[in-house]
Amino acid sequence: MRIVVDTNVVVSGLLFGGAPLKVLRAASLGIVDLFTSNALVAEFSEVIERPHLDRKFSEANTTRRRLVSDYQAIVTVVNVAPLAERVSRDFDDDEVLACALAADCEFIVTGDKDLLVLSEYRGIRILNPTDFLAEIEL
Template identity: 40%
Template sequence: MRVVLDTNVVVSGVFFGGVPGRILSAWSAGAFVLVFSPAILEEYRRVGHELGSRYPAVGAAFEPVLTLIAMNAVIVDAPPLTVPVSADADDDMFLAVALAAKAAVVVSGDQDLLEVSGWRGIDVLTPRQFLERHLPT
């Protein structure tokens, strides 16, 4: 199964663990295929570095995770959506990648993305929903 992870999931997983951390661990164990675009990777990097400046002890671990993602996830060059879908236009890049990569799911804690779940057959799930539905223990 191909999955797009919103920035909040990746950053939360690295910095705070919890359910997003379990999702990242499941990906690294091969439970699903992570797909992203260059723009998404850049957003991961930017937000991670901003948070890393506030939490330097954890921030040092962020760059190796980005390297792991860049080397082991599937990169997709997705054209931008021609019509805005999410209330926050910046979130549309996650939907564009999901559409281009034929990903089944976008995992996000962002309410604007969650509200468009089902668009073009793409489920947008919270981290907990994704864990319960697709990564049962």
């Protein structure tokens, strides 16, 4: 099963745990195949630099560089062409949709309401982490 996990879920899973972490563990165990784009890796790297996350890194006894490295170890980066038309209410979210199309994914896992409201895009189901885990029975 091929999936794209939105940046908000990656950050939440790696720093806070819960259902987002279970999704990432499914990828690390090979239960699902996780795909991303260079733009989404860059976004992830940028988001985890935010100062309000400093305490979480101290608590987790890890570094930002290590977190990026751990994430890159479980994902496959695909080349992404921009969408021909704007789809999401938030233009930046179109990168997630384009990545899922480029990787021929079945699911996008996100906590972003601008994506969740779509529920599906060109046959790709869009679910939050809890609903995705229920869908794959984890």
